[in-house]
Amino acid sequence: MVEKHGSSIARKSLFCLFLTTTMLFLLSWLFVLRSTGRPTILDHKLLPDQKLVTVTNNGNSESSNGSSSKAILTNNEEELPKREEGFQDKDGAAMSMNCNGNVREPLKIFMYDLDPEFHFGLLDWKPQGDSLWPDIRTSIPSYPGGLNLQHSIEYWLTLDLLASEISDNANNRVAIRVQNSSEADLIFVPFFSSLSYNRFSKVNPHEKRSRNKVLQAKLVKFVTAQKEWKRSGGRDHIILAHHPNSMLNARMQLWPAVFILADFGRYPLNIANVDKDVIAPYKHVIKSYVNDTSDFDSRKTLLFFQGAIYRKDGGYARQELYYLLRDEKDVHFSFGSIKNDGVNKASQGMHSSKFCLNIAGDTPSSNRLFDAIASHCVPVIISDDIELPFEDVLDYSKFCIFVRTSDAIKEKFLINLIRSIKKEQWTRMWEKLKEVEPLFEFHYPSKEGDAVHMIWQSLAHKVSAIKMKINKSRRYSMSVPHREKGLRTIPAPKNFW
Secondary structure: HHHHHHHHHHHHHHHHHHHHHHHHHHHHHHHHHHHHHOOOOOOHHHOOOOEOOOOOOOOEEOOOOOOOOOOOEEEOOOOOOOOOOOOOOOOOOOEEOOOOEEEEEEEEEEEOOOHHHOHHHHHHOOOOOOOOOOOOOOOOOOOOHHHHHOOOOHHHHHHHHHHHHHOOOOHHHHHEEEOOOOOOOOOEEOOOOOHHHHOOOOOOOOOOOOOOHHHHHHHHHHHOOOOOHHHOOOEEEEOOOOOOOOOOHHHHHOOEEEEEEEEOOOOOOOOOOOOOEHHHHHHHHOOOOOOOOOOOOOOEEEEEEOOOOOHHHHHHHHHHHHHHHHHOOOOEEEEEOOOOOHHHHHHHHHHOOOEEEEEEEOOOOHHHHHHHHOOEEEEEEOOOOOOOOOOEEEEEEOOOOOOHHHOOOOOHHHHHHHHOOOOHHHHHHHHHHHHHHHHHOOOOOOOOHHHHHHHHHHOOOOOHHHHHHHHHHHHOOOOOOOOOOOOOOOOOOOOOO
C-alpha cells in the first residue's frame, strides 16, 4: 500500500512539474513575440481607429469666420467619446490625438529623393551642394501665379511632407515623411507634372522632344526600377497629375498607382476611377471674400458666368446657355479671360452675385466651382460627369445646385429654377458655403481641416483597399517559377483606349 501511495504521489508531482514547465514556456514565447519589432502577418496599422477618420475632427473644424463645418460633413453623425489629454494605451505608450481628444495616427509617406529637375528645379530653384531639397526653414521657392496656381497641388503636398521632418510634434500632423519605405503606408512621387506641362510642353527649335516629355520618360524609368514599385506593382504609389494634360505619356506606364486628379474626363474608366484614385480641388484664383457681410438683397446679380463660351467636347452647353441667358434680366453671361484684369473683374462679379454657373468645358471640372465657393456665391453645377473632391464626407447638395445638362438647355428651365429659389433657402446655402470654404483653402504651413489635410485624408481612405490588392497579388508568388518576389510590371488593360 505504501509503494502504491508513493507511486501515485510521484506521478502527480511529475504531472504538475510538466504543466508548470509548459505554461512557463508558452508565457516566455508570448513575451518574446510581443517584445520583438519583427513584422507580423496582421498589419495592425489597418485596424479601426488607427488612421485619421476625419481630418475635420468629426465635423468640428473651425472656419475663418468661427462657424462649424459639422452640418456639412457626413458619416460623422455620432461623435466619438472624448478622451483625456495624456491618455495612454494599455502598453503605456502615449497616443496621438486630434483637438477633440480622439486617437489618430499620422499617415506615413515615403517620398522619393528625386533630382530637383523634377520638382523645385522647375521653379528655377538652384540646389546648394548635394542638397536635393530647399531648406524651407530659411526660404521657400515661390510658385508662379495666374492660372498656374489652379493645379499647384503637387507644390503644397510636397512642402507639407518636407515640413513634417522639422515639425516640433510630428504626431499631431495628418501625414509625415518616413525614411524607411517598409514603414510607409504610401509612396509619394514628387514630380511637379502640372507645372512641367504648363511651362515646358512646347518643343524648342533645337530639341526633338519637349522637356516635359523627357522628364516623363526619365520618371518612368526611375520609378519602375525601384524596389518599392516592384514590391507592390506600383499600387501604393501616389502620382500627381492634376492638370488634365499632365503625364499624358507617363500615365500609360504608371496607371496602377493612385492618381491625384482634377477629374476623369481624359482617362478611360479602367485607368482612372473614383475607387482607385483621388479627386483634389483646384486652388481658386479669384480673391477670397474676407469678412463677407453681404446678403441676398445686396448681391444684385442673380446669375453670373464669365469665361470661355465656345468649348469642345462636353462644353457645348456653354454656348447653348449663352444664347438662352444673355438677354435675361439680372444675369451676367460674358466672355472673359485672365487678360485685361480678368481676375479682378471676376472677383467683383462673383462677390456681388447670388448664384455662379459652373458649366462643363473641355473637361467636366473647372476652377470656377472653387472660385464660387471662395466668393460665397452659390454654385450652379451643370456637368453630368463631374466628380467632386471629398464627396465621401461632404454633401454638396447643401450648398450647390445641380442641373442635368439636358434640362439646363431647355428654354426657360434654368432661369425659372434659379428664380424659384427664395431668400431663406439661398441664405441657408450661403451660410453653408462659408462653413465649408476652409476645406478648399491651401496653406503653408498647412492648417487643420484645410485642403492639404483633406487630400491626405482622402489618400488615407485608400490604404486598406491598396493593402488588400497587394496581398491578393501575392497569393501564387511561390508557385510561379523563376519569378522575383513582388510585381515588376502590371499588364495594361486590353481596352486601354
